[in-house]
Amino acid sequence: MGNKPAKPEREAVSSLAPDRPEILLKILPPLDHAYVRWLARDLERIHGFAPRNCRAVTPPDHYVEYMQSHGWLDVNLDDPDLAHLFPNPQPIPNDHTSLCKSLVHDLLGRGLLSSAQQVVQRFIASSPTVHDAIFAVEFASASGMDLGPGISGELMRKLVDLGHPLSAHEFYHDRVVAGGIEPDSNIVNSLATCLAKLGKLDDAVKLFDRLIGSGDCVASNAACSAILKGYYEQDKFVEAFDYFVRISDANVKLGMWAYNVLIDGLCQQGYVGEAIEVLDIMCRITGLPPTLHMLKTLFYGLCKRGWSIEAEWIFEEMEAQGFFVDKVMYTSLMNAYGKDRKMKMAMRVYFRMLKNGYDPDICTFNTLIYGFSKMGLFDKAWVLYNLMNDLGIQPNEVTYSIMIHNYCKKGKLDCAMSLLNSMAPCNLTPCVHCYTPIMVALYKQNRCFEVDEWCERMLENGVVPDHVLFFVLMKNKPKGLGIELQLCLLMLQAIAKNGCGLDCSSTINSDKINSTLALEQEIEPLLKKIARSDLNLGNVAGGIYVSALCEGGKTEAALACLENMVIAGCAPLLFTFNSLIKRLFQDGLSEDVKSLIEIMQNWGISPNLETYLIMVNEYCKKExxxxxxxxxxxxxxxxxxxxxxxxxxxxxxxxxxxxxxEAETLFRRMLENGVDPDEVAYMTMINAYARNGKGVKALHLFEMMIENAVQPNSYSYTAL
Structure with missing residues (x-):
């Protein structure tokens, strides 16, 4: 079996022992050092292999460092191609155990207690199983030997390495503490590791602080890595960052995996400043340049946060190091500049992309069109639109949706309608995202009857409505008994027909049902049919129904609907939770809001800007x-x-x-944080100045509003 030839698709390396066949090994974490040493001896004794005949397929970097230092590379015994070569670790042979026992007795007889303890420690360290390690300790105790910190620490380390942190924790309390043994570095580090693996991170960190605070003990790489890993598994990357900084100050060296995971997690949660600091610390401590993965993670994190200048610095750093910069990265940087209203910079990146040999695609053009449209520069957006056509790139639904949305936002409703009507000749079907901004703009202009016409037209064209459209319609419909439930039934009937292909001919028209109870009885079976047909549409339909119930003040019914959705296998939308949070606030149940947010987060749903807006709005209502x-x-x-x-x-x-x-200070803070004021924000501040006799400041703000292409309405002029 030892002479099994290597598979041809795996690249061979030159062996230092050409007469021996080469073997490919892998060991999955957690790496058991004793197991590797046992395997090395077994390979050499039985199969005639030596470390130099083995090569690797490597997982995380910190394991590689250990293996290389012992003449091996990383290994994985669970590889199905190799598992038949290596049996599970066997207990230490009886002859070896007898030799150790005999040697210990001999050393004790000669009064060499320290040497005997070292033999027991080596026996524990080489034990491939928990049973063998515990046997060594029991033998030492039976021989009248004081376990001391050496043997105790070695056993705790072995138990943790073999995946038994709870046993290590119990041994510490039952034998170390109860036996009055003074813990040394090994014991404290092993205890910190097992606490981290048991999820007791606070206790592990306190122990780490004691280690750092005392001059006698040194924190080990294993203990620090275990605590960091515990934070990572709980998605507590901010806490992990704080701990990481303290580790770095203590000069503890970590494997590259620790830096990679921390940078990934911080960027994902939006803490890009901290992620940059991690990168700086890594380069200083290891002397290694950042990897491509690290730089790309940071780049996308910075773009997401709108830190376009810093993102371009990372971009240039990648080019300087010879890394491949792809089209997606160019587009992401353009998008970051576009969101920041820096279209000159975005176009500079575009021309740089062309210069480096990349052809623009639909995503590139949509990104630039979005940036110009957002600023109200529609002439430039149309230049790009025409250029796109000239290059043979067909505009898609997203292109039209972007321009329609921004036309509506800038009050150019006729242009938006004309653009939507031009989609059909281009073989494009408008989606709900094209219709929604038009209806919002119609409501703003008090053209409510036209909204009904557009809504009817949309549904007749087979468009599937969503929760956003429902919310817009519900907020602008005249209030009345069951109006929100009538609208909900209309939306669900459209989802069932246009989205699921269900026959809704037997359902009653929503406007013919006056009783809220009858509406609920009509909605609930329809909701179940939608969920059975398509879970994603079931999520949307359920969110619409919960929102309608919340609007009607039916909190208990809304919570019951949420529960039924989960039972049916749906994953409630964040919109659904936001509707409930708002209703609970309105009912004065702020403690229930906290509980609901906890439930939401336990399901992996994080609060978004809308959630926080609801909370801030409710607090401001209460002043x-x-x-x-x-x-x-x-x-x-x-x-x-x-x-x-x-x-x-x-x-x-x-x-x-x-x-x-204070209002003025907060307005400036908003600008400094890169948030562009809209028409409402300008009007709020202009009103505040005008009411308090600060007409000059109001006029200055009005002029700033015009300069930033924000169209003032009649209220702004009235305030002035």
């Missing part, structure tokens, strides 16, 4: 600015960038309380 500012600070600590609506809520509340100086 509880302390809690509103608390939410703002909490968001910034989490790496979330508050949107203009959140700032506007607090500014409006400050203005109502005539705290103009």
């Amino acid at each position: 509880d600015l302390a809690l509103a500012f608390g939410i703002l600070e909490q968001m910034e600590e989490m790496g979330l960038k508050p949107n203009v609506a959140i700032y506007d809520c607090i500014i409006a509340c400050l203005s109502q309380q005539r705290r103009i100086s």
Whole structure:
């Protein structure tokens, strides 16, 4: 079996023992050092292999470092191609055990206690099983030997390495503490490792602090890595970062995996500043340049946060190191500049991409069109649109949706309608995202009857409505008994027919049902049919129904609907939770809000800007600015960038309380954080100045509004 030839697809390396066949090994973490040593001896004794005949397929870097230092590379015995070569680790042969026992007795008889303890420690270290390690300790105790910190520490380390941290923890309390043994570095490090693996991270960190604080003990790589891994598994990357900084200050060297995972997690959660600091620390401690994966992770994290200048620095660093920079990265950088209203910089990146031999695609053009449209520069957006056609790239639904949305936002409703009507000749079917902004704009212009016409046209064209459209319609419909449930039934019937292909001919038209109870009885079986047909559409339909119930003040029914959705296998949307959070706030059940957010997070759903806007808005309604500012600070600590609506809520509340100086400070803070004020935010601040006799400042802000291409409405002029 030892002469099994290597598979041809695996690249061979030159062997230092050409007369021996080469073998490919892998060991999956956690790496058992004793097992590797046992395997090495067994290979050499039985198969005639030596370390130089073995090569590797490597998982994480920190295992490679250990194996290389012992003349081996990383290994995985679970590889199905190799498993038949290597049996599970066998207990230490009786002859070896007898030799060790005899040697220990001989050393004790000669009064060499320290040497005897070292033999027991070596026996434990080489034990491939828990049974063998515990046998060594029991033998030492039976021989009248004081276990001391050496043997105790070795056993604890072995138990942790073999995947029995609970046994190590129990041994510490039952034998080390109870026996009055003074813990040394090995014991404390092993204890910290097992606490981390048991999920007791706070206790493990306290122990680490004791290690660092005392001059006698040194924190081990294994203990520090275990604590970091514990934080990673719980997605506590901010806490992991704080701990990482302390590890670095203590000069503990970590494997590359620790840096990689921490940078990934911090960027994913929006803490890009901390991720950059991790990269700097890694380069300083290891002397190694950042890897391609690290740089790309940082780049995308910076783009997501809108740190376009820093993202371009990473971009240039990658090019300087000779790394491949792909088209997606160019497009992401253009998008970051576009969101920041820096279209000159975005176009510079575009031309740089062309110069480096990349052809633009639909994503490139949509990104640039979005940037120009957002700024109201539609002439430039149309230049790109025409260029795209000239290059043979057909505009898609996203292209039209971007331009329609921004036309509506800038008050150019006729242009938006014309653009939507031009999609059919281009063989494009408008989606719900094309219709929704038009209906929002119609409501703003009090053209409510036209909304019904557009909605009817949309549904007749087979478009599937979503929860966003429902929310827009519900908020603008005249209030009345069961209006929200009638609208909900209409939306669900359209989802069933247009999305699921269900026959809805037997269902009653929503406008013919006046009783809320009858509406609920009509909606609930339809919702079940949708969920059975398509779970994703079931999530949307369920969110619409919960929102309608919340709007009607039926909190208990909404919570029951949420429970039924989960039972049916649906994954409720964040929109669904937001509707419930708002309803609970309105009912004065703030403690229930906290519980609901915990449930939401346990399901892997994080609060978004809309969630925080709901909370800030409710606090401002109660004029509880302390809690509103608390939410703002909490968001910034989490790496979330508050949107203009959140700032506007607090500014409006400050203005109502005539705290103009604080409102002004918050407005400046919003600008400094890269958040562009919209028409409402400008109007709020202009009103605040005007009401408090600061006409010059109001006029200055009005001029700034015009310069930033924000179209003032009649209210802004009235305030002036």
